[in-house]
Amino acid sequence: MEVSRELNKQANEYISHYPNDQKRSASLPLLHLLQQEHGYINEESMNWVAEKLDIEPIHVLELGTFYPGFRQTAPGKYHIRVCRTLSCAMAGCYETMEKFCEVAGIDRSRVTHHNPIAVSEDGKFSIEFAECLASCGTGPVCLIGDEFYESVNAENVAELIEKYD
Amino acid sequence: MSAVKKQTEDLVNVQVDGHWIQVKKGTRMIEACKQASAEVPHYCYHPKLTSPGNCRMCLVEMGMPPRPAPGQEAELDNDGHAKISWMPRPVIACANSVAEGMGIRTQSTLAKECREGVMEFLLINHPLDCPICDQAGECTLQEYSVEHGKGESRFLENKVKKPKNVDIGPRIRLDDERCVLCSRCVRFTREIVDDDVLGFVDRGSHSVLTVHPDKPLANNYSLNTVDICPVGALTSNDFRFKMRVWFMRETKSVCNGCARGCNILISSRENKIYRQTPRENNEVNSSWMCDSGRLNYHFLESGARLTDPMIKKGKSHETVDWPQAIRRAAEGLLKYKGDEIAIIASARMTNEELYLVRVLADTLGTRNVDTLKCHGEGDDYLSHEDKRPNTNGAKVILKLSSPGSKINSIKRDIESGSIKALLVYGENIASKGFDDGVLSNLKFLVTSHILANPTAKLSGIVLPGAGYAEKRGSMINATGRLQLLNKAIEPPGNSRDDWEILQDLNRAMDGKDFIYELADLFSEMASVVPALKGLTLSGIGEKGVPVIETGETIPLLEREAQRVKQGLIAG
Ligand code: SF4
Ligand code: SF4
Ligand code: FES
Numbered sequence: 001m002e003v004s005r006e007l008n009k010q011a012n013e014y015i016s017h018y019p020n021d022q023k024r025s026a027s028l029p030l031l032h033l034l035q036q037e038h039g040y041i042n043e044e045s046m047n048w049v050a051e052k053l054d055i056e057p058i059h060v061l062e063l064g065t066f067y068p069g070f071r072q073t074a075p076g077k078y079h080i081r082v083c084r085t086l087s088c089a090m091a092g093c094y095e096t097m098e099k100f101c102e103v104a105g106i107d108r109s110r111v112t113h114h115n116p117i118a119v120s121e122d123g124k125f126s127i128e129f130a131e132c133l134a135s136c137g138t139g140p141v142c143l144i145g146d147e148f149y150e151s152v153n154a155e156n157v158a159e160l161i162e163k164y165d
Numbered sequence: 166m167s168a169v170k171k172q173t174e175d176l177v178n179v180q181v182d183g184h185w186i187q188v189k190k191g192t193r194m195i196e197a198c199k200q201a202s203a204e205v206p207h208y209c210y211h212p213k214l215t216s217p218g219n220c221r222m223c224l225v226e227m228g229m230p231p232r233p234a235p236g237q238e239a240e241l242d243n244d245g246h247a248k249i250s251w252m253p254r255p256v257i258a259c260a261n262s263v264a265e266g267m268g269i270r271t272q273s274t275l276a277k278e279c280r281e282g283v284m285e286f287l288l289i290n291h292p293l294d295c296p297i298c299d300q301a302g303e304c305t306l307q308e309y310s311v312e313h314g315k316g317e318s319r320f321l322e323n324k325v326k327k328p329k330n331v332d333i334g335p336r337i338r339l340d341d342e343r344c345v346l347c348s349r350c351v352r353f354t355r356e357i358v359d360d361d362v363l364g365f366v367d368r369g370s371h372s373v374l375t376v377h378p379d380k381p382l383a384n385n386y387s388l389n390t391v392d393i394c395p396v397g398a399l400t401s402n403d404f405r406f407k408m409r410v411w412f413m414r415e416t417k418s419v420c421n422g423c424a425r426g427c428n429i430l431i432s433s434r435e436n437k438i439y440r441q442t443p444r445e446n447n448e449v450n451s452s453w454m455c456d457s458g459r460l461n462y463h464f465l466e467s468g469a470r471l472t473d474p475m476i477k478k479g480k481s482h483e484t485v486d487w488p489q490a491i492r493r494a495a496e497g498l499l500k501y502k503g504d505e506i507a508i509i510a511s512a513r514m515t516n517e518e519l520y521l522v523r524v525l526a527d528t529l530g531t532r533n534v535d536t537l538k539c540h541g542e543g544d545d546y547l548s549h550e551d552k553r554p555n556t557n558g559a560k561v562i563l564k565l566s567s568p569g570s571k572i573n574s575i576k577r578d579i580e581s582g583s584i585k586a587l588l589v590y591g592e593n594i595a596s597k598g599f600d601d602g603v604l605s606n607l608k609f610l611v612t613s614h615i616l617a618n619p620t621a622k623l624s625g626i627v628l629p630g631a632g633y634a635e636k637r638g639s640m641i642n643a644t645g646r647l648q649l650l651n652k653a654i655e656p657p658g659n660s661r662d663d664w665e666i667l668q669d670l671n672r673a674m675d676g677k678d679f680i681y682e683l684a685d686l687f688s689e690m691a692s693v694v695p696a697l698k699g700l701t702l703s704g705i706g707e708k709g710v711p712v713i714e715t716g717e718t719i720p721l722l723e724r725e726a727q728r729v730k731q732g733l734i735a736g
């Protein structure tokens with residue numbers, strides 16, 4: 001797998017934070033780097049990490065599949081994460097989710113535990129539920145990319161989506 | 166009332182279910198319970214592997230004597246031991262060690278409730294397909310459910326579906342729904358055979374065991390994971406769906422795949438072998454064996470098995486009965502004198518058989534006696550480069566300092582015509598340089614084999630022998646340990662146990678009295694072979710006895726001993 005020069009440099013920098021015989025500790029930071037660059041991680045990127053850290057690929061696979069924060073399929077240009085934990089659920093996040101899908105043209109009918117991300121046909125938006133985003137008082141909340149929005153009710157979804165193109 | 170035994174340097178007093186025992190310092194609680202014959206149910210714990218403590222099945226109640234306040238004496242119980250104050254929470258017995266004065270309760274209400282709880286969780290997503298599961302009958306999930314389970318389910322939701330019948334390597338299938346995530350298989354591949362290919366992916370109730378997509382579980386020790394899997398999640402392609410375990414008879418024997426001599430259990434029913442599994446011997450193979458040795462038994466079922474003695478007539482062989490075959494073989498050999506005769510025996514033969522070869526050679530007066538040297542690939546675990554199980558037996562019994570060293574001169578003498586008669590026992594020499602061109606110089610060739618092969622084809626007389634699982638006898642492995650083979654099944658057709666064939670051949674020449682028991686033959690041999698002096702066949706026992714010093718060590722056992730020393734495993 002090809003990675004950019006900068007990514008490689010950054011990866012080496014992270015690896016240097018750990019003792020030489022414990023390079024494995026850099027697995028998580030490296031996975032994050034790859035996800036930032038590619039939007040998600042796949043088998044290839046996990047193998048790249050394993051090779052880079054000189055560890056067995058199964059260890060990276062175990063790690064990469066453990067955290068829902070790591071996406072294993074490609075998201076759209078803008079990735080939306082709607083909180084569904086208790087407070088947000090009570091504040092109406094399921095309606096928010098439905099509205100997002102309607103406005104962005106996303107079909108969530110094929111979403112499963114193993115494949116939580118749904119992408120719009122034009123590839124512009126993708127969406128998934130997330131667990132508590134730590135702003136329970138102002139639910140429903142969501143993240144679009146790295147931007148955080150509070151009190152996202154079904155009514156203001158369309159307006160929000162318009163900001164992105 | 167038992168008197169209090171003093172704590173010594175390396176022993177501590179521990180109370181298990183009300184009884185005080187002394188165990189070695191540093192002993193795992195679970196092992197201390199075992200010593201006190203108190204069973205602690207467990208899944209993830211295996212004495213040869215590290216203890217991750219992840220299944221929680223081994224929870225027990227634990228207590229320690231409280232530290233007395235300054236100036237106060239410890240309060241004593243009726244036995245004179247310091248009174249134990251019990252902890253309100255359970256602890257896992259597999260990963261914690263004992264301490265002086267510790268109390269363990271394996272049968273208290275707390276311990277029992279813990280087991281019930283753990284069992285209930287384990288069964289939540291379990292498919293309960295025991296009726297079609299190979300593990301049924303030797304499954305600890307089944308056993309503990311009966312003993313420690315609730316008997317009925319309170320679970321109202323849908324079970325999580327997981328992958329079934331997953332091909333994770335050439336010899337193993339995985340059923341993820343049956344897996345209890347104990348990680349024994351993962352630790353085996355990591356810690357014992359350095360082939361880190363298994364792992365758990367995903368999390369929570371979706372967690373599954375998996376093999377890395379690019380790296381199948383294909384190492385030569387992979388089937389050991391099937392043995393240590395406490396449930397039916399890992400099954401052997403060779404054994405699955407073939408036989409219910411409770412129908413099989415288990416025979417303790419020794420693998421004949423190489424000079425290691427791994428101790429095994431042969432499971433058979435109605436004269437058919439269904440599987441072989443390792444039998445623990447901490448001086449030989451620990452709890453493991455290699456896949457090639459394990460699956461080696463199939464050659465015994467080969468269609469090429471020789472089932473009748475045969476004599477060559479023109480270009481083909483015809484079947485004869487044993488008395489005729491033996492008489493003709495004896496006559497054929499007796500036509501020649503001393504070194505006109507050669508014997509090529511095999512280090513696949515038992516000591517008793519080799520001893521009869523030695524007697525035969527003495528009767529015939531030949532010094533041309535040797536075995537073939539058969540080396541192949543060994544490894545850093547168990548598999549030995551010497552692919553014959555009894556080379557050391559051949560050394561001490563046939564008095565060969567270097568087996569195989571006379572083979573070339575025997576070949577030369579056959580070619581020159583000075584050796585005229587040859588007896589080959591259990592080796593297909595035609596594939597080892599003794600081709601038609603060499604063997605056609607002989608006046609007389611008698612051989613014994615298990616399978617039809619080119620050597621048999623060239624022989625004047627062919628004597629069909631028995632395979633390693635079809636006979637009893639002793640062998641000496643690479644580290645000089647005398648071990649016992651036991652008979653699991655009968656040899657097919659009219660083929661016979663080799664010591665009987667060889668004895669018949671001997672008696673046809675020397676006219677001495679017959680020996681009717683293998684044990685008596687062993688004793689006769691022990692009286693003339695210094696290394697076996699004073700031993701008896703029954704004295705060999707299930708785990709063998711060391712008889713010669715070979716200076717060899719077993720790499721896998723060395724590493725295990727190291728891990729025991731480091732406290733990583735109980736051993
Ligand atoms: S497959 Fe068997 S040994 Fe491996 S984790 Fe599952 S239950 Fe344990
Ligand atoms: S290591 Fe040798 S003796 Fe042990 S199982 Fe394998 S072939 Fe048999
Ligand atoms: S529940 Fe949604 S932010 Fe905490």
Ligand code: FES
Pocket residue numbers: 206207208209210217218219220221222223224257258259260
């Ligand atoms: S045996 Fe699994 S936690 Fe102790």
